[in-house]
Amino acid sequence: MSDAAKRMGVRPERVLKLIHAGRLDAEKVGNRWVIADSELASKVWIKSAGRPMAPKSALALALELEGQEPPGLSAVERHRLHRHIRNLFAHEDPKGQLRAWLAARAEPVELVVSQADIPELRGDPKIRLSGVSDPRSGLLPGDEVEAYVLKADLPIVKKDWFMVPAGPGRQANVRLRAVDYLPSEVPAVFSAMDLAERPGPREQSAAESIIRSVLNGD
Numbered sequence: 001m002s003d004a005a006k007r008m009g010v011r012p013e014r015v016l017k018l019i020h021a022g023r024l025d026a027e028k029v030g031n032r033w034v035i036a037d038s039e040l041a042s043k044v045w046i047k048s049a050g051r052p053m054a055p056k057s058a059l060a061l062a063l064e065l066e067g068q069e070p071p072g073l074s075a076v077e078r079h080r081l082h083r084h085i086r087n088l089f090a091h092e093d094p095k096g097q098l099r100a101w102l103a104a105r106a107e108p109v110e111l112v113v114s115q116a117d118i119p120e121l122r123g124d125p126k127i128r129l130s131g132v133s134d135p136r137s138g139l140l141p142g143d144e145v146e147a148y149v150l151k152a153d154l155p156i157v158k159k160d161w162f163m164v165p166a167g168p169g170r171q172a173n174v175r176l177r178a179v180d181y182l183p184s185e186v187p188a189v190f191s192a193m194d195l196a197e198r199p200g201p202r203e204q205s206a207a208e209s210i211i212r213s214v215l216n217g218d
Helices: 002-008 012-020 037-041 055-065 075-090 094-101 115-121 154-160 188-196 201-215
Strands: 027-029 032-034 107-112 127-129 145-150 174-179
Touching (some): 002 012, 012 032, 055 075, 055 188, 075 094, 094 188, 094 201, 145 154, 154 174
Parallel strands (some): 145 174
Antiparallel strands (some): 027 032, 107 174, 127 145
């Protein structure tokens, strides 16, 4: 058990949890768990969080975790993606690893809009709600909007809603993340990362809940 934990870069307790969860094949011989080398080879974890993924790779990871087919991946990119996912399932801190990988998933823009427009803005078909505005977070909508938008649509959305940049004396109540490709629904992991980048305990708890649900296949 200790040798396996050392090779994977995790604590022995984590290895035992992976075995009981069915994520690591092992055979119990007497009082010891025996894990085949081939099984460990697919689960070895490099402790370094690594560099942020390019937006295309970040989206591919998020879609693959939800059982969707990422578009336009080469064989090499697909192999690398599957290796990342195997490592993520074995990681002790999946939220921390995802934050490192997905840090460059989109271009964030902080804006200000009239408070009276907030409820209607949430229904704009050009945006996809995420983070605190995502119903999957379990948080109340509040007086702000958090969403993703196509880069090409960002100027239109800003003009339609008379948005101005946040700055001194103008606190942001709209947080948009501009992307080149916008799915019909923001991937759950992206929404979890938006929450994880906030300091509040409710947001952190909601992020962890979404990540657990994704990794457990719920």
